[in-house]
Amino acid sequence: MKPRIHVMHEFATDGMPLSCSYIRLLQPLQHPSIAAEFDISSGLMLTEEAVDAVIVERLWHPHRMTIAMAEDLIATIRAKGAKLIYTLDDNLLDLHRDELHSGFPSEVDRLVVRLLLQAADAVIVSTEPLQQRCLQFNRRVFVVRNQLDERLFPVLPKPRDHDDIVIGYMGTFSHFDDLLSILGPLRSAMRRHQGKVRFEMVGITTNRAVLSLFEGYPYRIVHTGNDYHYPNFIPWARRELCWDIALAPLSDRPFNQYKSEIKYLDYGLLGFAGIYSDNNVYRTAVRHGENGLLAKDDAGWTEALDMLITDRNYRHQLVHNAFADVSQHRTWATQNVHWRDVLHQILD
Incomplete structure (x- = not known):
């Protein structure tokens, strides 16, 4: 039976996936070249069905994840017996860190990113420099470079x-x-x-x-x-x-x-x-x-x-x-x- 993977992509306030979600996750994982090997589902929320892995993208929720939300998500994925795969395509750990008046990412956002990095069974990033930054929090960091849907x-x-x-x-x-x-x-x-x-x-x-x-x-x-x-x-x-x-x-x-x-x-x-x-x-x-x-x-x-x-x-x-x-x-x-x-x- 094909492995089942559920994608929890980032989404805007209108419920639509962000551009990076389409490019990084939805288009490649729904592409015919990979669909034959994996059963892929996606959505705004965690599926109730049994899955082998859950992919969580960046900060996922448009209204900002809290530490409690992240901890609950991690615990729920673990309870399902699924692996947690975390994906990141920008260095949100350091973005605007020295800019006092920047609202994004907040210190809570950074803590959520760090928590998900540490809790993940594996991390997938888009570049080698980002891989090196994330290796400080997780030993299993893979690079899948950005490509486009032809x-x-x-x-x-x-x-x-x-x-x-x-x-x-x-x-x-x-x-x-x-x-x-x-x-x-x-x-x-x-x-x-x-x-x-x-x-x-x-x-x-x-x-x-x-x-x-x-x-x-x-x-x-x-x-x-x-x-x-x-x-x-x-x-x-x-x-x-x-x-x-x-x-x-x-x-x-x-x-x-x-x-x-x-x-x-x-x-x-x-x-x-x-x-x-x-x-x-x-x-x-x-x-x-x-x-x-x-x-x-x-x-x-x-x-x-x-x-x-x-x-x-x-x-x-x-x-x-x-x-x-x-x-x-x-x-x-x-x-x-x-x-x-x-x-x-x-x-x-």
Whole structure:
């Protein structure tokens, strides 16, 4: 009989899974490449049915878990005779630790993460640096890198064939500091190529002070409307985001060293020529000048922007190479063996 696994994913106040839940858990574990070997269920609450393992994601509950809730969840899973698998894709142990006015994560959140890490029979994370951080609390920490569901990206979008250039940046509000880190090179590029370049953002920030820095430049905030849930967001992005160049800066702060290269995967399959921060996160995937450009400092970002703004053929080459790379090597169709092998190791 197939092992039965129940996934308790993070969910928003409307009850829908978060984007990271779709990417990290629901899509790979419901993918045909793994469904034949495991009986997977998922939901907002713990199932009453017998299961071999329960996967608990991050802080799980949108109204914040308390220590008592976490202890009760652990005890209930143990009483079912199931193994507890904890998953984490960000270093919530240290995020905003030195920022007195940050509301997330709270000290209680950190204690809950630590408790779940210590209680888990195994932990699954997305990067090697995060694995090293979690090994301080649990000796069984496995890395399953982020991949994407190829079914959402059936073909490479046709490249834009216009003289104007659209530069884009998308992400959650947690990337606000990352935008600030490249504000100078971005503004100077828009100034040098005035009349040819415009800038678009999805998410990132609603800070009026920051947005005022783009006044006088052609830019716009693109709203997803009701298509912000990940399975709807990707078709929306393929339809609505006609970008030539996409940006993926990561500011030099400790939290970012635990991030994954998910932006490269998104941009690669969406057909955008990407510029990425030259750090350990993106060096694992981006080969400079082949499937994207890496930029270390203001001078590097300026050079990369000018190069892609002025050279259409080079942009198209990067797009083609990135799409081929991600399609062949970074989708669940080709990489779900890692989830399968890790789950078998944990359950054996």
